[in-house]
Amino acid sequence: xxxxxxLPSISRQVTELVLAGxxxxxxxxxxxxxxxxxxxxxVEVLESLEPQVASLHLSAFDGGKLSLATLLIPPKAWAxxxxxxxxxxxxxxxxxxPEVLAESLxxxxxxxxxxxxxxxxxxxxxxxxxxxxxxxxxFAVLFSTAxxxxxxxxxxxHNRGSHSSGQTxxxxxxxxxALEIARTDSDGWDRVLFEIFPDWxxxxxxxxxxxxxxxxxxxxxxxxxxxxxxxxxxxxxTKELLMRLRNQVPSKAVxxxxxxxxxxxxxxxxx
Numbered sequence: 366x367x368x369x370x371x372l373p374s375i376s377r378q379v380t381e382l383v384l385a386g387x388x389x390x391x392x393x394x395x396x397x398x399x400x401x402x403x404x405x406x407x408v409e410v411l412e413s414l415e416p417q418v419a420s421l422h423l424s425a426f427d428g429g430k431l432s433l434a435t436l437l438i439p440p441k442a443w444a445x446x447x448x449x450x451x452x453x454x455x456x457x458x459x460x461x462x463p464e465v466l467a468e469s470l471x472x473x474x475x476x477x478x479x480x481x482x483x484x485x486x487x488x489x490x491x492x493x494x495x496x497x498x499x500x501x502x503x504f505a506v507l508f509s510t511a512x513x514x515x516x517x518x519x520x521x522x523h524n525r526g527s528h529s530s531g532q533t534x535x536x537x538x539x540x541x542x543a544l545e546i547a548r549t550d551s552d553g554w555d556r557v558l559f560e561i562f563p564d565w566x567x568x569x570x571x572x573x574x575x576x577x578x579x580x581x582x583x584x585x586x587x588x589x590x591x592x593x594x595x596x597x598x599x600x601x602x603t604k605e606l607l608m609r610l611r612n613q614v615p616s617k618a619v620x621x622x623x624x625x626x627x628x629x630x631x632x633x634x635x636x
Contacts (some may be wrong), residue, residue: 371402372402372406372409372410372413373413375394375398375406375410376410376413376414378394379391379394379395379410379414379418379422380414380415380418382394383418383421383422384418384421388422388425391422392422392432392433392434395407395410395411395432395433395434396433398410399433404437407433407434407437408437408438408439411434411437411438411439411442412438412439412442414442416442416445416446416448416449417446417449417452419434419438419442419443419445419446420446420447420448420449420450420452421449422434423435423438423443423446423473423477424450424473426473426476431476431480435476435477435480436480436481438477440486440489440490440492440493440494441493443477443490443493443494444490444493444494444496444497444500447474447494447497447499447500447503448497448499448500448613448614448615449614449615450470450473450503450610451466451470451607451610451611451613451614452614454466454607454611455611456608456611459604459607459608459611460604463603463604463607464510464603466607467506467507467509467510467603467607470503470506470507471507471510471538471539474494474503474504474507474542475538475542477490478490478491478542478545479541479542487545487549488549488550491545491546491549491550491553492549492550492553494553495546495550495552495553495556495557496553498613499610499613499614501553501556501557501560502560502606502609502610502613503610504542504546504553504557504560505557505560505561505601505606506603506606506607506610507539507542508539508543508557508561509561509600509601509602509603509606510537510539510603511537511539511540512561512600514537514539514540514543515539515543515558515561516573518540518543518544518547519558522547522554560601560606561600561601561606562599562600562601563601564599573599573600
């Protein structure tokens with residue numbers, strides 16, 4: 366009973382510290398809660414935080430600087446908080462430093478998903494994130510930094526299935542995450558691919574990296590072996606996807622749509 370009575374005040378304390386910019390003290394409060402009341406109490410506190418507050422706190426940590434919040438945040442609460450990760454970006458920052466922003470986003474997502482060896486939790490984190498438009502776009506941002514490798518994996522999976530294929534010789538950092546998604550949430554994998562390649566029609570056209578890459582490809586005269594006969598689905602660039610993610614930041618907190626019931630961006634889900 367004492368634990369239950371204390372949790373709302375702990376949640377308020379963490380919120381005030383995060384909004385004041387005292388991430389370290391907020392994490393200390395979370396650690397103190399774990400010591401006094403156990404991990405389940407921390408889960409309840411994290412679940413009660415406003416998603417924008419949770420996002421602000423978690424964004425201070427990544428794979429190289431883990432927090433108890435990273436380890437224990439409920440998958441659905443994390444998926445909701447992911448909607449606000451791009452809230453501090455502006456168009457100039459996206460234009461000037463897309464690689465920096467993509468790297469920061471990767472560090473956050475990879476840090477949360479691979480924070481433990483619990484395969485069930487990992488699968489649930491992926492599933493909840495990819496049940497949202499913003500989560501799908503966030504993962505698409507990461508994979509747009511290794512488009513050639515993603516195309517190789519996507520074609521192999523399309524031809525042979527995710528569990529008997531999907532291998533690549535690439536050592537790019539996003540590859541383990543891509544394979545994890547393909548093998549644990551096939552619907553989510555497809556949504557990410559279509560976010561990167563909105564015009565892709567499996568079996569009818571081929572995947573190609575981005576419009577910039579396609580122009581370079583044409584300028585170099587590499588199409589003289591019959592490739593001009595093929596229709597290509599050109600991928601969105603990292604900049605385009607970063608801007609899409611920034612535009613998906615809600616103006617106020619909203620509930621995460623349930624899997625299989627994702628409204629489209631045209632349905633005004635961000636009031």
